[in-house]
Amino acid sequence: MPLTKIDRRSTLLGLGASAGALAMGTRFTHAQSAAPIKIGFQKHATGIGAAYGRWYDATTQAAAARINEMGGINGRPLEIVIEDDGTDPKRGAEVLEKFASQHECDVAFGTLFSHVVIGSAPRAGELKLPYFVVSEGHHVASGMLNRYTLQPGITDVKSQVQSMAPFVANNLGKKVTMIYPDFAFGHDHRDYFSAAIAAQGGEVVAKIAIPPTETSFTRYFPQIPRETEVIYHVMVGPAVLTFVKEMGEFFGPSRPEIFGFIDSLEAVAIDSPGLEFLEGTYFWEGAPRHAQANQTEYDAAFRAAVGVDDRGASVDDPRDISTYAHMFGCWDTLNVIKAGMEASGYRGPGDRAALIEAVEAMTDMPLGMDHPTGAKLFNGKTHQAFGEQHISRVEDGNLVVVHTASIEDGLYEDEVDYTTQSF
């Protein structure tokens, strides 16, 4: 059935108003040459994602300052426009509307929590507003979203999980019990890791889903089979401290190997009281929170720019721990936007499609100050970046990298080709 498109509201306003707008537009276009490029930053300032939002903000401001010090983008300064999305998908979509229609931003940028991204992305497509996300969700590469939504600064969870399986199977054990929250993030881990460990000759011997409202976990630990060699945990939220403490009380000194995702403990000091049980256990990290012996000059410069010390804490307050394993994605993404705008000769919203095509054409993103925590490979078809992933062991309260999975370890077959979608 052919689609009927109703004329937009502006056409109803009459010829006089249109002529007036045209005159204003001409004047603005001329003035715009030196006007800032506005990037709408969808920030988790309130709600469950606030800890992430604060550090995403700090990283974004630092990246923007560096870009401006280098002369901006196409000779224009960069301006970050912040709106709080409340870590809520409804508000997230409203914020995108504010960026597009009220602040007249060139692109939108943010944010971590997948439900906010998925709730906002349809509006990005409808508003034809490029939406660069730093979410690590598989929703972009899965094909669920649209051509206006891209994730060029952080690896997605499917790739992260897949790249962990070889190390787990070869070094920790092949019989794995998974403990995960009973919602989509946990289900992603369950499904992707189950497949990945099977490909390594291992198996998941138990899948323990924990309702998100749970505050005590003691009744779940007896469900862990005796044959378990590795516990894979990906608990998130404020209950994680209780989870670790109760797991320690359950196992005592005799425990299987334990592997988890640092997502659970972002913004939490790994040597916090109550986390002693984590000594000798392993964590995934997108970027190593604690500076390593082989730290690159880029990582050191990145920490200095954002205001983070060698333990991933704020230089102003060592108790204020950053979300180091994720927040680099904001820095990388802003540099991708800059590179895309420069490659496409971006001048204004009329060039948004060209900007997206320029980013889609990107592939290698080498280690350097634009990507200070590691090189990345961008897949323009799936709009998804892939980077190295780290496994760190807790040793004397320090996170020490014991394995780095290559970019190739995390690659998987394309599930979508966004470049075939029209603008």
Added chain:
Amino acid sequence: MTDRLRTDLLHLGVIAALVVLFLTLPTYYAGNLSRIMVLAIYAIGYNLLFGYTGLLSLGHAMFFAAGMYGYGLTAQLAGVPALPAFALGILAGAALGLVVGALALRTAGVAFMIVTLMFAQAAYLTILHFGTYTRGDEGFVVPSEARIVFGIDLSGETERFAAALILFALVLLATGRLVRSRLGRTLVAIRENEERTRMLGYDATRLKLIAITLSGALSGLAGAAYALLFGYVGASFAAVPYSIFPLLWVLLGGAGTTIGPLIGVFFMFYLIDTASGITLAYLLIVGVALVLLTLFAPQGIAGLIKRRLPWLP
């Protein structure tokens, strides 16, 4: 002029004013109207139960979500076209209202509030548990073909507004008639004095069940409309805050008035929108504003108007 004529003119005037606002407001504010109208439908559904029948539910998000998932899942998983899927969304809200009502109406007062809250929490956790189908907390994007009605793509700004306006107008006019009908007046009688209503020979339990079913249907309609017009289905809409919002909207706008819900949604929407532009502590401003309104206008904004215009429905 009769009160009925005044009421009809008022409602038609509200609808006309929304059209004028859409045509004259800047793009951002014009775009907000669609969302405000959809949420106002939700508030009208809540108001029918709370404002007119006197039953305070703390679990209405389950009805909104029932409509949202009733529409979204049938479109996503079974490929049902937009209109039938939308109808299923409304049906899901009504059916859940009927079932929950049949159980929760065995209680009253605070117990009713707690029972509805618990049912809503159970509904929320059910959505998370069946994440294979619902995508849990992440939710999913509604297929674009399920947003096309009679060949019109409702993802367009004007089309979205037109659809929201039609739905809102139908609901507003229908509830305007309903509250003046015999059923509506009986519901108000239950609100004012349930025992006396029973003594007059009315089956109050059956009437309350009808009210909660209608309220569920309207809330479901709003949920389905949100998914249809904004293209997203997610569990956050089934969470506790979305049970509290309609209560706040109705209290602020004016419980037991037909235009109160719209006023309440408008007020809250721009209170949050404006305050968040001033400070990150905007929820504090919102909280203070709510306290002040409750202290100085306990009948809500429409209640204040009603003091001067007693015929206000």
